[in-house]
Amino acid sequence: MKAKYIVLVLALASVFCACNRDEKDLFDDRAAVRAQKALENAFDVLTAPVNGWEMIYFANPTSAGYNVLVTFNKDGSVTATAKNEATTGNKIQTDSSSTWGVINDYGPILTFDTYNKVLHAWADPQSDGDGYLGDYEFLILHAEQGYVKLKGKKHSAYCYLYPLAIGITQDQYFASVETLNARMFGNSNLLHAKSGGQEYLLYGGASGMFIRTATGSTPDVETDPAFPLAVRQNGIQLMVPIFDNGNTKYELQSAELTDGSSTIYASAPLAYFKEYFDLAQGRWSVDITEINETTMAAIEAVNAALRTSYPKSKKAGILGLKFKKMTDHFELVLRYYGSSSTSATEMNYLYSIATSGNSLHITYNGAANENAQKVLNAFPDLLTIFQSLDGVFALTTNDAINPSNGCKLTNNANSSIWFNITGTVE
């Protein structure tokens, strides 16, 4: 009897459970509907900007970034324009004869499904089967008015799209990118990055790739991590973040690049002067065309003496002065045309350079060798030049984001003694 009741209770329980259809939906719509809406949203976002998009294209996770202007038309055609050394021979190239679409694969996919010589340049396998290992199909990770983030379907690099401001022409766009690129990365500029307690040295940006090393460490291009980047009109775009904050877009504001919470900057001029020798293996060239009157007069006197000594040489004269760092001292390299008009002569003169407080202490210590002394003896006005570079100087820069573009040294004791220097890497 008891068994009967147990069976009956179990049977009734199973009936109620079987009919319990109350399940909470995780999503508002069915999967197919949500997929279709994602495609429609992507289409609307991509076709919205009046002046098209600025696309920062990374072919693969180890590739530098490239700037492409893209216009997605509602009729399914696409126009793309690029200018870079790698794929367009540094000329503006446009192709508007191809198609695009948003399709559903394992998510919304942006596809450039017929050939465009601008967009497919990085995906073309060329003769080695790989080419630049770039993509032409992208998973749409994020699409909203003003920002689109993509991920290459095969090679997994992120790409970013921002609306191009109305009124900006392609010529203006590429010119402004080139100008900022030259300004930021010319002369192998050294930069630092800081976010909260994290601080790094960034170098190599001119190649489209930041190499990141800990501040105070010796850079090692073999082991230091690399961060692909592209220069934009007013800043840079990284493919992946340098810091844990996840930010990849930096804008140039005054003297630094910032994402709102972290910054990329160059050291103050005095510190930069020193680290440029050590970390960039750079040299500082003295501008002998725009220099204080005393030194200029001495330069002209030396030039006149060289022309007198070498009357057959059409080019006799000083070519340049450059500070370089040796193991335990500095040298000023004097470069000039003497008897030969095709092969310049170099002579080295010893200096010590130290920083103290806010000043640069430069001390002339004589000729580096016998030949240099002979030249000094033959052209005594050189001593005036060398001694004018001896003193305590204040160091200011013309460009805080890249001091190697130009610094000015002004003698603290006599402000009429000044000279300009720029960084060079040989």
Add this chain to the structure above:
Amino acid sequence: MKKFYQIAILSVLLLGFASCEKDKFGESIFIDPVVDTTAYSYPFDQWLHKYYTIPYNVEFRYRLDDSGTDPNYNVVPVSMSKADTIAHLALYLWYDVYDSVAVPGFLHDNGPRIIQLIGSAMINAAQGTEKLGQAEGGIKITLMKINLMQTDNIDQLNEYIFKTMHHEFSHILHQKKTMPKEFEQISAADYNPDGWQYTTETEAWQLGFASPYGSSQAREDFVEIIANYIVKSDAQIERMLTVAGQDGKKGRAVLTQKIEICREWLADRWDLNLDELRAEVQKRQNNMDWDMIMSLGFLHEQK
């Protein structure tokens, strides 16, 4: 007792079926496709529908879906202008040829259902090889390297495009009706599947293969015989046979034997006259009137 349990179980089942509510179906989530007549590609798509889909039951795919390609290769799509050109050429040098020579409806019934174009080659750099085409399951032919097609060079068109089409279509035919066993025995000792790419053309001919690729395996040998015989001119065929037989090499005899087997197989199994097919192709190749060929379509111009 037993009866009680039977009644209980039956009651449970009845209650279960009766008490559970049925789902109410909402509106369909599927969207009926609407042809967009303002689409950039609409004129070309309409042309393809009229000249390929309706008469030959073929989907001519020029827009590339990368998921439909071999993921081991990096490829790019075909350009629209090249797709347009090859679509017209394929009609002139292939589809219309079979319409002229074969029984009515031959290509409609036996041709590929899908022709896929890819702009680049599929390159295997490690082996030093590249794929120019492939046929899959008797349904799909993929043609590659279309972006590099030179329309003013019939030899290049043949080598990269039309020989490939005849090659791949012959695969479809022998996938539907097996190739003759006797053919596989002729060069059984000479096939070189791993090193064919190091065989020169002369070496291949003198062994009795129409091409180095034909020396890789029997089925490639078979279709290369057919494809080369169709597209090569009389002078090119004669040169191949002459070189094949030089210095007493067996190649001429073997090639002649293989061509005959192919001829008989096509006639017996497919009611297709190989020599008539070849003659029609040769006539058209020697009379390439581009205005006439392209007159029914359009070319996408650079904007």
